[in-house]
Amino acid sequence: MAEFARLFNATGNRWVDSALAGSGTGANPVIISRILGGNPMGATQMNTGRDAEELIKAGLLTDLTDIAKEDGWYDFFADKTLLKPCEYEGKIYCVPINIHSWHWLWLSPKAFEKAGLPVPKDWNEYAADFGKLREAGVVPFGLAAGWPLNGIPQVLLAGVGGTDLWMKVYGDKDAATVRGPEFRKVAEAFAQIRDAVNPAEVVPQFADVANQIMQGTAAGNIHGDWIQGEFSLAGAVAGKDYDCIPGLGLNDRIEGGGDAFYFPKLPEGTDPAVIEAQKTLARLLVSKEAQLAFNLKKGSMPIRTDIDLSGANACMKKGLEILSSPDGLLPSGEVLLSSDTQQQLVDLNQEFFSDKSYALDDYIEAYAKIIEAAD
Structure with missing residues (x-):
């Protein structure tokens, strides 16, 4: 996360952590409770999957479809199915940042x-x-x-x-x-x-x-x-x-599961600069520089393959070889x-x-x- 924070701060914005105790999906109830309670964060990270469905249905998450189309997400994602968990009724509501696998x-x-x-x-x-x-x-x-x-x-x-x-x-x-x-x-x-x-x-x-x-x-x-x-x-x-x-x-x-960022809709009266910062972060997360810096540190596979992965270790290279196959990724259990x-x-x-x-x-x-x- 420090890699994302470093790059985001370089844009002139400021990253402020609000970490939760515990690990994994145990944080989701707290995240969801804050959003439902009218105290949303500027951005939040959860696993890709169905946990955010109710928030999307309630209109509490930002629609990122325009950004995805403008920046060509559909063109550079290593596997188009990675965007499926972020889609609801044809629109995109999250940003996958990596490909993780338990397998x-x-x-x-x-x-x-x-x-x-x-x-x-x-x-x-x-x-x-x-x-x-x-x-x-x-x-x-x-x-x-x-x-x-x-x-x-x-x-x-x-x-x-x-x-x-x-x-x-x-x-x-x-x-x-x-x-x-x-x-x-x-x-x-x-x-x-x-x-x-x-x-x-x-x-x-x-x-x-x-x-x-x-x-x-x-x-x-x-x-x-x-x-x-x-x-x-x-x-x-x-x-x-x-x-x-x-x-x-x-x-x-x-x-093929992974982590994703979601951007809650912010209350009326929020400084427009904060809303712009959300868009800046959404774009930055899938940038070549951020994808390389983050995933080489974390050990996960990047969501795009049009970057220099010569620094990948032997295990990541095994994963990337599987990813290169059209049927390499199984749908995540968190999606199914x-x-x-x-x-x-x-x-x-x-x-x-x-x-x-x-x-x-x-x-x-x-x-x-x-x-x-x-x-």
């Missing part, structure tokens, strides 16, 4: 060397090593408390289950598929992680997992590509100090599922993971019922 397996070469094992090439090889890693005194699967668990089941859904299963479950809301053999493999893989994780070894933050991977005390982790920000801060080199495998090494497609359905799945997954006596069949049936009622 990555991160591995520690140092940990596998310690255990006398080759670094796995995919999820199946990695999971087969859990017992040997434990015997060698290595944490098989590093995990941080709270929200980092939430993305793991969806990565397994697309990787272990396959991308067709992803679309049937999330896209078609096909509960019968959830009750079928392919989804059972996904649930079994999630249970395998549950059984491999010692609750006493769960660390407070995902940055701690990044440190475990670099130090070789944990063998690996499923996490979004933003974990690369932590590796970058530590000076770690992709392919040497850590390895990265998109799609769990089981397919060549990854989910409502916030309510997403939260129900989060609650179920957390409950299943925290209780090793929770039967697999009961988990599958509970999951199927959520998908059956999903909107």
Whole structure:
């Protein structure tokens, strides 16, 4: 964010942070409450998805369609589907700033060397090593408390289950598929992680997992590509100090979600200069300079490919190669599922993971019922 602030301040405007406690979508209720309560911020960041639908319907977010057309957003976006989550009834209401994906397996070469094992090439090889890693005194699967668990089941859904299963479950809301053999493999893989994780070894933050991977005390982790920000801060080199495998090494497609900026409509009487500053920021966020500076620091992929990415590390280059394929990106679960359905799945997954006596069949049936009622 400091990169955006630096560039915005250079325009003669002033960036003022109003950070919220916590991480991820936990901030959304506070953001939405402020806007609904008549105390909107000049700009706010949320994940791309359906969380802002009600604000758009209520006429509380600024229509950015004219800016998008004037600046040619439809021409330079790396994948046109990235704009879909920002569209409502043919108009654009947000600015995607990156392409993020949960669909990555991160591995520690140092940990596998310690255990006398080759670094796995995919999820199946990695999971087969859990017992040997434990015997060698290595944490098989590093995990941080709270929200980092939430993305793991969806990565397994697309990787272990396959991308067709992803679309049937999330896209078609096909509960019968959830009750079928392919989804059972996904649930079994999630249970395998549950059984491999010692609750006493769960660390407070995902940055701690990044440190475990670099130090070789944990063998690996499923996490979004933003974990690369932590590796970058530590000076770690992709392919040497850590390895990265998109799609769990089981397919060549990854989910294409990300972060986006929204611009609330400001109260009557607001200084026109502030409204102009909103437009300036919207344009700046997708500029070549801002896209390069922000994404190289954060470890995410830029939303445009007409920039010099020679400074991208080995992991970003893997992501960019997938992005170059017409079908490389899967629609984000945050786009396909409502916030309510997403939260129900989060609650179920957390409950299943925290209780090793929770039967697999009961988990599958509970999951199927959520998908059956999903909107």
